[in-house]
Amino acid sequence: MKDPVYKLVELTGTSPNSIEDAVNNAVKRANKTIKNLSWFQVIETRGNLLKGKVHHWQVTLKVGFLVES
Amino acid sequence: MKDPVYKLVELTGTSPNSIEDAVNNAVKRANKTIKNLSWFQVIETRGNLLKGKVHHWQVTLKVGFLVES
Amino acid sequence: MKDPVYKLVELTGTSPNSIEDAVNNAVKRANKTIKNLSWFQVIETRGNLLKGKVHHWQVTLKVGFLVES
Amino acid sequence: MKDPVYKLVELTGTSPNSIEDAVNNAVKRANKTIKNLSWFQVIETRGNLLKGKVHHWQVTLKVGFLVES
Amino acid sequence: MKDPVYKLVELTGTSPNSIEDAVNNAVKRANKTIKNLSWFQVIETRGNLLKGKVHHWQVTLKVGFLVES
Amino acid sequence: MKDPVYKLVELTGTSPNSIEDAVNNAVKRANKTIKNLSWFQVIETRGNLLKGKVHHWQVTLKVGFLVES
Amino acid sequence: MKDPVYKLVELTGTSPNSIEDAVNNAVKRANKTIKNLSWFQVIETRGNLLKGKVHHWQVTLKVGFLVES
Amino acid sequence: MKDPVYKLVELTGTSPNSIEDAVNNAVKRANKTIKNLSWFQVIETRGNLLKGKVHHWQVTLKVGFLVES
Amino acid sequence: MKDPVYKLVELTGTSPNSIEDAVNNAVKRANKTIKNLSWFQVIETRGNLLKGKVHHWQVTLKVGFLVES
Amino acid sequence: MKDPVYKLVELTGTSPNSIEDAVNNAVKRANKTIKNLSWFQVIETRGNLLKGKVHHWQVTLKVGFLVES
Amino acid sequence: MKDPVYKLVELTGTSPNSIEDAVNNAVKRANKTIKNLSWFQVIETRGNLLKGKVHHWQVTLKVGFLVES
Amino acid sequence: MKDPVYKLVELTGTSPNSIEDAVNNAVKRANKTIKNLSWFQVIETRGNLLKGKVHHWQVTLKVGFLVES
Numbered sequence: 001m002k003d004p005v006y007k008l009v010e011l012t013g014t015s016p017n018s019i020e021d022a023v024n025n026a027v028k029r030a031n032k033t034i035k036n037l038s039w040f041q042v043i044e045t046r047g048n049l050l051k052g053k054v055h056h057w058q059v060t061l062k063v064g065f066l067v068e069s
Numbered sequence: 070m071k072d073p074v075y076k077l078v079e080l081t082g083t084s085p086n087s088i089e090d091a092v093n094n095a096v097k098r099a100n101k102t103i104k105n106l107s108w109f110q111v112i113e114t115r116g117n118l119l120k121g122k123v124h125h126w127q128v129t130l131k132v133g134f135l136v137e138s
Numbered sequence: 139m140k141d142p143v144y145k146l147v148e149l150t151g152t153s154p155n156s157i158e159d160a161v162n163n164a165v166k167r168a169n170k171t172i173k174n175l176s177w178f179q180v181i182e183t184r185g186n187l188l189k190g191k192v193h194h195w196q197v198t199l200k201v202g203f204l205v206e207s
Numbered sequence: 208m209k210d211p212v213y214k215l216v217e218l219t220g221t222s223p224n225s226i227e228d229a230v231n232n233a234v235k236r237a238n239k240t241i242k243n244l245s246w247f248q249v250i251e252t253r254g255n256l257l258k259g260k261v262h263h264w265q266v267t268l269k270v271g272f273l274v275e276s
Numbered sequence: 277m278k279d280p281v282y283k284l285v286e287l288t289g290t291s292p293n294s295i296e297d298a299v300n301n302a303v304k305r306a307n308k309t310i311k312n313l314s315w316f317q318v319i320e321t322r323g324n325l326l327k328g329k330v331h332h333w334q335v336t337l338k339v340g341f342l343v344e345s
Numbered sequence: 346m347k348d349p350v351y352k353l354v355e356l357t358g359t360s361p362n363s364i365e366d367a368v369n370n371a372v373k374r375a376n377k378t379i380k381n382l383s384w385f386q387v388i389e390t391r392g393n394l395l396k397g398k399v400h401h402w403q404v405t406l407k408v409g410f411l412v413e414s
Numbered sequence: 415m416k417d418p419v420y421k422l423v424e425l426t427g428t429s430p431n432s433i434e435d436a437v438n439n440a441v442k443r444a445n446k447t448i449k450n451l452s453w454f455q456v457i458e459t460r461g462n463l464l465k466g467k468v469h470h471w472q473v474t475l476k477v478g479f480l481v482e483s
Numbered sequence: 484m485k486d487p488v489y490k491l492v493e494l495t496g497t498s499p500n501s502i503e504d505a506v507n508n509a510v511k512r513a514n515k516t517i518k519n520l521s522w523f524q525v526i527e528t529r530g531n532l533l534k535g536k537v538h539h540w541q542v543t544l545k546v547g548f549l550v551e552s
Numbered sequence: 553m554k555d556p557v558y559k560l561v562e563l564t565g566t567s568p569n570s571i572e573d574a575v576n577n578a579v580k581r582a583n584k585t586i587k588n589l590s591w592f593q594v595i596e597t598r599g600n601l602l603k604g605k606v607h608h609w610q611v612t613l614k615v616g617f618l619v620e621s
Numbered sequence: 622m623k624d625p626v627y628k629l630v631e632l633t634g635t636s637p638n639s640i641e642d643a644v645n646n647a648v649k650r651a652n653k654t655i656k657n658l659s660w661f662q663v664i665e666t667r668g669n670l671l672k673g674k675v676h677h678w679q680v681t682l683k684v685g686f687l688v689e690s
Numbered sequence: 691m692k693d694p695v696y697k698l699v700e701l702t703g704t705s706p707n708s709i710e711d712a713v714n715n716a717v718k719r720a721n722k723t724i725k726n727l728s729w730f731q732v733i734e735t736r737g738n739l740l741k742g743k744v745h746h747w748q749v750t751l752k753v754g755f756l757v758e759s
Numbered sequence: 760m761k762d763p764v765y766k767l768v769e770l771t772g773t774s775p776n777s778i779e780d781a782v783n784n785a786v787k788r789a790n791k792t793i794k795n796l797s798w799f800q801v802i803e804t805r806g807n808l809l810k811g812k813v814h815h816w817q818v819t820l821k822v823g824f825l826v827e828s
Contacts, residue, residue, distance in 0.1 A: 005701060014075075039806065045317070079752070083693045097259065107255065109253060116161075148424075151417070152419065159417075195227075210360050217338070330799075362434075425490055429486050467580075536718075562821070581764040644744065645743070
């Protein structure tokens with residue numbers, strides 16, 4: 001079975017700064033335990049508010065990676 | 070990297086009694102192997118029918134939990 | 139043609155008590171005229187309000203049943 | 208202009224017990240300040256988890272009511 | 277009735293600079309008249325174009341806040 | 346903060362005649378209490394039936410308007 | 415079982431003139447064989463084109479009616 | 484009323500071989516009791532697994548047919 | 553390759569009068585440069601508001617046409 | 622500006638045989654006039670029925686290709 | 691807790707030949723490390739194109755399996 | 760026919776830096792060949808990953824422009 005198979009995991013990254021940082025934080029964390037990270041898709045962008053400001057951006061993403069055979 | 074990252078897993082809990090029990094069963098099972106369960110979202114509510122009655126409620130949910138760094 | 143074929147019908151069950159009862163009422167009614175009821179999926183949960191309270195839960199579901207060959 | 212016009216507001220009700228109670232709590236609260244509540248639709252069912260159990264059901268619903276002319 | 281109830285309002289924030297700024301502008305404006313802002317969800321990201329460039333980012337979000345009892 | 350912020354409200358207009366009239370009725374009603382109405386989007390088109398005919402078109406729309414700073 | 419149960423059927427009405435006429439044609443046809451028609455929801459609006467003009471509006475709707483017990 | 488009206492029914496066809504066969508099986512079964520079958524749309528593609536292989540493809544489709552006047 | 557292939561283009565037609573006119577305007581414009589227009593689907597119905605009235609209906613549609621081989 | 626930009630076009634391919642053939646027919650036709658075809662996504666699977674059988678599979682897809690700078 | 695609980699994992703299977711083969715490849719791979727595979731649902735069908743032809747079908751599916759208690 | 764008609768094209772812009780840059784790159788490229796660019800909507804945000812980092816943000820957007828009569 002030489003056709004590649006990928007697995008997708010769903011993560012929520014957070015950051016006080018930006019959507020991009022929230023995604024990067026989730027990807028960095030995934031990279032600690034998963035090899036061959038290949039792509040991501042943003043599923044949802046939310047956040048919590050504190051004192052009338054965005055406190056944390058919360059970005060849910062799916063991350064796809066190659067499953068070794 | 071101190072901003073929390075969460076992982077989401079998708080489960081289908083079942084119960085002969087109610088939607089709430091089906092969710093609780095899935096959460097209880099998740100709690101056996103996952104620490105720091107944080108939230109859930111109901112994705113789909115279905116069930117199988119036997120002899121013209123609901124036999125099992127089948128509720129699919131996503132469960133989010135904190136990934137330790 | 140021995141592979142089973144199923145038909146789906148869409149019903150709205152109602153109940154003053156709960157979502158589960160609304161589903162059960164729809165399934166009971168379907169069972170009067172349809173044999174081989176097999177599964178259901180909840181499509182929508184609504185209700186009407188009277189005097190500031192839920193008067194009737196209205197749950198729309200699809201019910202699948204085996205079509206005899 | 209005698210044709211009725213309705214307004215919809217979006218609320219999240221919560222309850223430690225059930226989806227139905229979470230909806231009822233939101234409706235009761237709406238009824239304190241809004242007259243002529245007419246119908247609701249469930250938009251999303253989520254909840255938070257504490258010590259491996261559902262701590263609060265969080266049900267987001269739209270509530271429609273007649274706007275007086 | 278001690279279980280918290282939240283209300284959600286829908287806003288479109290705008291900014292010539294970024295999605296984050298458009299969200300922040302909407303949240304700042306909401307904070308002028310609403311207490312207890314709690315969370316937001318991005319619903320849609322659009323913008324208008326002028327002379328072949330993004331003139332304004334237009335981000336529609338739902339903002340949730342605690343309704344006092 | 347000079348970047349405009351808009352608020353969206355959700356209404357259901359009704360009319361025995363047409364979808365356009367149902368929208369117009371909702372917009373006319375909104376215009377009585379809201380200044381700076383700017384745009385609308387149709388969310389859902391439904392209606393009730395009486396004696397085998399459409400009795401009322403019921404069109405749910407979101408109406409956006411400029412929030413003054 | 416005194417709580418009403420409704421059934422929904424899906425129809426596509428057509429008309430050379432308007433969306434409203436296409437809906438009316440579907441409802442009129444349903445009324446020939448179904449009693450107690452109660453409500454409808456528009457699901458999709460399409461049409462075919464002939465000689466650069468709309469030839470037929472094709473409107474798919476769900477029609478709900480009370481199931482007698 | 485000469486403008487055609489169509490009805491849609493929802494079916495789940497199954498096959499051990501392919502998506503196309505599952506659709507064909509549903510259409511063949513529909514053709515036994517319904518005249519004037521006109522078009523179909525695939526709604527969902529699922530299947531059950533047995534011993535680590537696809538046992539049955541289960542394809543849910545809507546089938547449209549002309550209602551005679 | 554004798555099996556027909558169609559292309560779909562997305563247009564927003566506008567009209568001060570009705571949804572139908574907005575669709576017709578888009579189709580008329582498409583017909584100036586595209587041959588073999590075959591069908592359309594309504595994707596979104598919006599509009600802008602001026603002085604508390606609908607100023608322009610804005611209907612986004614996909615138009616399909618046969619690609620010549 | 623060295624970051625690649627892609628354009629997506631929407632096509633409906635048809636085939637009497639299979640979903641795969643319908644996709645292939647659309648891709649082949651696109652390849653006659655577009656260079657650098659890169660990926661596709663299936664949007665919808667439908668078909669017309671004739672004499673109780675699938676006459677043509679109609680698969681709508683988006684095809685992405687690199688825009689040359 | 692005797693009511694079964696299922697877990698769902700999301701995979702993308704690929705194949706140069708067909709949608710069915712892409713699904714089978716993902717299921718085969720899952721079967722190497724997961725017991726009790728029970729059902730799957732197709733989530734998305736895409737592919738990459740090379741020299742004007744489909745190079746790999748890429749089918750994303752959810753696979754459900756029984757979680758042992 | 761003086762009512763404006765708009766066309767929408769779908770593009771995927773890419774950038775190693777941010778979502779905003781990916782959108783800007785797509786808009787700049789469109790501006791080379793299309794006059795009267797008017798608005799855009801973000802459809803999807805994805806990206807590819809290389810060495811555990813976001814390599815390219817890939818943002819798919821629809822761009823609307825006035826069609827000259």
